[in-house]
Amino acid sequence: KILLGGDHLGPNPWKHLPADEAMAKAEAMITAYAKAGFTKLHLDTSMGCAGEPTALPDATTAARAARLAAVAEDAVGGRGGVLPVYIIGTEVPIPGGALEELDTLEVTAPEAAIETVRVHRAAFEEAGAAGAFSRVVGAVVQPGVEFGNENVIAYDRARAEKLSTTLGQLHGMVFEAHSTDYQTPDALRELVADGFAILKVGPGLTFALREALYGLDQIAAFLFPAARERTLAEVTEAVMREEPANWAKYYHGSAEEQRLQRHFSYSDRIRYYWPHPKAAAAVDELMSLLDGVAIPETLISQFLAGSYARVRNGEVAPQAKPLALAAVDAVLQDYFAACRV
Template identity: 40%
Template sequence: MLKDLRNRHLSGMIGGQVAICSAHPRVLAAAAARAKNDGTLLLVEATANQVNLSGGYTGMTPAHFADRVARQAADTGLARKQILLGADHLGPHLWRELPAFKAMVQAEALTRAYVAAGFRKLHLDTGRGCADDTRDRLPVKIAAQRAAELCRAAEATASRLCRQPPWYVIGTEVPAPGGALGKNKTVAVTDPQDLMAELAHYKKAFNRSGVDKAWERVVAVVVQPGIDFDDHQAAAYDSQAATAISAFHQQLPDAMTFEIHAADYQSPSALKKMVGDHFTLLKIGPCLTFALREALFALAHIENEIPGLTHRSNLMAVMAQLMHNHPKHWITHYHGSEQELRFLQRYSLRDRIRYYWPRAEARQACEQLMYNLRHPIPQPLLQQFLPDIAGSITSGSLPPTSAAILEIRIQSALNPYAEACLNPAGYE
């Protein structure tokens, strides 16, 4: 479990945990299959803008999301005790156009809903300002107090419902969701002295709010080891640059370890070094839906080459039209000429297209694509558009189905993370 990660590292043992930050059913199914194969914990996290009381962009409330994960895990044969649900970016930022008091009322209601739905790991993300705050990045003292207030709401809900109390993640060094690598392509690593001062503020706020017992269940603090990504590339992990913050791990209180956001698109060797350097909780999402999108588009190209189909999915055109008609999920992230925007909408590493897969038009196009490719795909088309998978299908090690192709592509992105957490470099 999460509370053991820190102790395992202190004792020289190995270990890490991947957090799957995606609501896409095929991503969840692939992750569940990997967890079942490894006999490991499946940690799935829903973000506040993805799953909330209004449905979020997925159309799901916390209870609906919990039910979906449970059903998909059951279909895979994963035991219920191997599933842990987390809530990501719980805080007032979703309602930042409101005054802080009103935004916090909304954030507390959402926190209570997540706890009631069975979510055990809560990321308290309160570092950003609201309409009446003077700064977008809040002073740590204010951020910590708001986090403690959300913790109090969670604790009261768990107690009222006779649920096990949640685990918490705190910290203000939270990168913007979905990749925020700056123009200079470098990322500032967390300073240990700053982190020490931040933790003192949080502990004081928890004590002041009457949730000092919950402090013992803060399993992680978000830190920045120097990684992130933008539209075209990811900043690779540099172990030497993170030496100081890595060494600070042994000074963390109680069960606390490091949680890393925007860990997508790191190489297998970098991931092994990260986990070995005590960055034990790795949150990923866009790299998994990016792999899904790659496979879907490859299948769409194959569909276009198959003669005699009466109704084609036109998947790529459908997605382009959806993003054109409903630009709110990418308009503040992608910049450039009309031609550059078309490229980014399809191929950016930020993968803002993931917001559109839940829409009815996208689901219908995907269903039509899968129906049109229900028969074995001709070998020449596999070689042309999926050369890395063609050999596995030919040899019989991979079923010749579109569903299997999607799953293997998602797992190919997930596998380096799972393997790094099982066996990081330098440890036996």
């Protein structure tokens, strides 16, 4: 019941290069995804490359998306694998959340959503990829949800009502909503019911994992105060300060404000540091220290309150790894419940 999907497949990682160079790299990337068996491919060519405006005309975005779809089709053709389905769009939020605090968002205009599909259909046909367009299952739109470092814009279904009604004209398609992280369970259910049937979540899951690891970090510090030279939080702070590339352009303000954001931002840029050798070693040390330890319920209540009830009723074992996984599962359950509407 799991599909592998490629997200934001396009020139975004190389947008500092001229368009031809960036698109050549994007073609190599999507070829690799298609050959590896990824069957849900999000074509994201909405960003300008070197010397181009930040936002591109719909026709340019669609032509580049069709070019990538044609490459993916060639990569899969004749291999006997599952043909991919595609997600298109011209109003695609940037990966990882907004760069600044937001008060409100413009919902995609209904006519813009219809035009997006029209120009993509034409571009796919011109690129000889009409078969690929028949497998376009969704279009990315903005239903009015987003998150920044410190705030979340909640879904307001009344503002998105006109956009939702356009699905009646887009036969066989649903809308894909990005940046649905941190929406309430009720909001997620409303999004699905209103036609935003593909809900994207990423930082919301890694944020939950970081919360659990930091809770376990504090538990270990209390139970074994002399066992480690540095806590996990101290290690990650040092690593992020030594190598700021993954957070520096996202976090602003005073030194103290940036320190807060490094660890507790909704954008959760810390997620890029967990594979770092020093951070990974610190996590391994923490989990080894707590391996086999039955963590007292009172400490779970204090430092991992979100899992306390499930520990009490026997759903989650009072041990480090089950508690870390349970934190992520709790977020996923809200999405699973929403998609059963």
